[in-house]
Amino acid sequence: MSLSDFQWANRVADIAPFHVMALLARARQLQAEGRDVIHMEIGEPDFTSPPQVIEAGHQALRDGHTGYTPAAGIPELREAIARHYQTAYGVNVDPARILVTPGASGALLLLAALLVNPGDQVMMADPTYPCNRNFMRLFEGQSQLIPVGADSHFQLSAQHIEQHWTDKTRAAMLATPSNPTGTLVNLEQLAEISQAVSAKNGALICDEIYQGLTYGVEAQTALAVNDDAFVINSFSKYFGMTGWRLGWLVAPECAMPELEKLAQNVFLSATTPSQYAALAAFQPDTIALLEERRAEFARRRDYLLPALRELGMSIPVTPEGAFYIYAGIDHLTDDSFQWCQDLLEEEGVATTPGLDFGIEGARTTVRFAYAASIDKLEEAVTRIGRFIQKRA
Numbered sequence: 001m002s003l004s005d006f007q008w009a010n011r012v013a014d015i016a017p018f019h020v021m022a023l024l025a026r027a028r029q030l031q032a033e034g035r036d037v038i039h040m041e042i043g044e045p046d047f048t049s050p051p052q053v054i055e056a057g058h059q060a061l062r063d064g065h066t067g068y069t070p071a072a073g074i075p076e077l078r079e080a081i082a083r084h085y086q087t088a089y090g091v092n093v094d095p096a097r098i099l100v101t102p103g104a105s106g107a108l109l110l111l112a113a114l115l116v117n118p119g120d121q122v123m124m125a126d127p128t129y130p131c132n133r134n135f136m137r138l139f140e141g142q143s144q145l146i147p148v149g150a151d152s153h154f155q156l157s158a159q160h161i162e163q164h165w166t167d168k169t170r171a172a173m174l175a176t177p178s179n180p181t182g183t184l185v186n187l188e189q190l191a192e193i194s195q196a197v198s199a200k201n202g203a204l205i206c207d208e209i210y211q212g213l214t215y216g217v218e219a220q221t222a223l224a225v226n227d228d229a230f231v232i233n234s235f236s237k238y239f240g241m242t243g244w245r246l247g248w249l250v251a252p253e254c255a256m257p258e259l260e261k262l263a264q265n266v267f268l269s270a271t272t273p274s275q276y277a278a279l280a281a282f283q284p285d286t287i288a289l290l291e292e293r294r295a296e297f298a299r300r301r302d303y304l305l306p307a308l309r310e311l312g313m314s315i316p317v318t319p320e321g322a323f324y325i326y327a328g329i330d331h332l333t334d335d336s337f338q339w340c341q342d343l344l345e346e347e348g349v350a351t352t353p354g355l356d357f358g359i360e361g362a363r364t365t366v367r368f369a370y371a372a373s374i375d376k377l378e379e380a381v382t383r384i385g386r387f388i389q390k391r392a
């Protein structure tokens with residue numbers, strides 16, 4: 001038998017590839033052929049990591065920090081993260097409750113391993129970050145997708161939890177700011193959701209990976225209202241460190257021994273030079289630079305949001321965070337993937353079809369990332385306008 005006849009494990013077939021990857025590959029091909037492509041599909045900042053972080057990474061290598069670290073991360077970084085919660089959010093977090101992970105992705109993996117037995121369900125909004133569903137599937141669990149709309153700011157609410165919780169539901173998962181909608185859950189709602197989840201004896205997972213990237217509103221943390229929440233975060237987005245693969249998890253004290261045990265087994269430790277580099281991420285001069293970048297993201301949001309609305313797209317809730325606008329295009333298509341493909345081919349603008357984020361409304365929505373300069377966004381809007389007019 002050749003391996004080409006081998007039956008891979010069933011879970012692999014259940015994990016769909018991202019449509020955006022096909023679009024990204026095509027966008028790169030078009031660029032290689034000399035086409036000018038504007039990237040609005042990619043979910044990462046267009047800035048490189050802060051120079052302070054890059055220098056600290058070099059220094060870590062020169063200092064010989066090339067071995068494993070403790071599975072939960074180097075103590076200095078866990079302490080620095082705890083201090084960050086205190087300075088930025090006025091919240092006390094014991095460093096012993098912080099586990100440093102390979103990206104927020106590593107934290108999501110550990111949580112799925114910790115919480116999900118075969119057949120268990122984890123409630124999450126539809127639309128949601130696609131990997132969440134797949135992490136649950138990896139552990140033979142199920143994602144319980146709850147269609148959400150403008151009335152709940154495209155987020156799960158306490159009512160959703162009360163209404164949809166079943167005897168198989170183990171946890172509810174939020175992301176604030178959300179990918180793909182850029183909408184937030186405020187502290188009052190977080191408190192209500194926490195109460196609703198705890199009344200069901202469930203666990204609350206709050207993905208705060210876009211924390212710090214909020215515009216016109218203060219960034220928040222679920223830890224301000226719920227000490228028992230599992231909070232996921234990352235150096236990827238606000239700190240501009242996607243490629244360093246570094247994130248963290250704040251967990252209730254009682255879960256830490258189990259999480260550390262899992263981390264030891266799954267990845268031994270997060271990347272060592274990255275951990276030392278990340279120490280520089282909290283320096284005041286680094287934060288000042290990151291705040292300038294945040295202001296730039298705000299300018300882009302303020303440009304792009306009305307421009308897309310003027311093109312007739314439906315964006316009923318103002319996105320207040322992350323760097324995404326999730327727009328309804330049901331008057332233009334019922335096949336978002338094809339629409340994104342055509343837009344790329346005809347006008348060289350790459351976007352992400354709603355299909356990657358869920359089921360409900362997925363064929364009539366598209367996500368625009370504003371991780372590109374205002375000049376490029378302006379050009380993109382001109383091209384999208386032309387594309388829409390041609391088909392009218």
Ligand SMILES: Cc1ncc(COP(=O)(O)O)c(C=O)c1O
Pocket residue numbers: 043102103104105106129175178179207209233234235236242246247
């Ligand atoms: C909502 C959300 N959670 C988690 C992740 C994973 O990020 P990372 O592993 O880079 O920290 C992403 C990445 O785009 C995301 O959008």
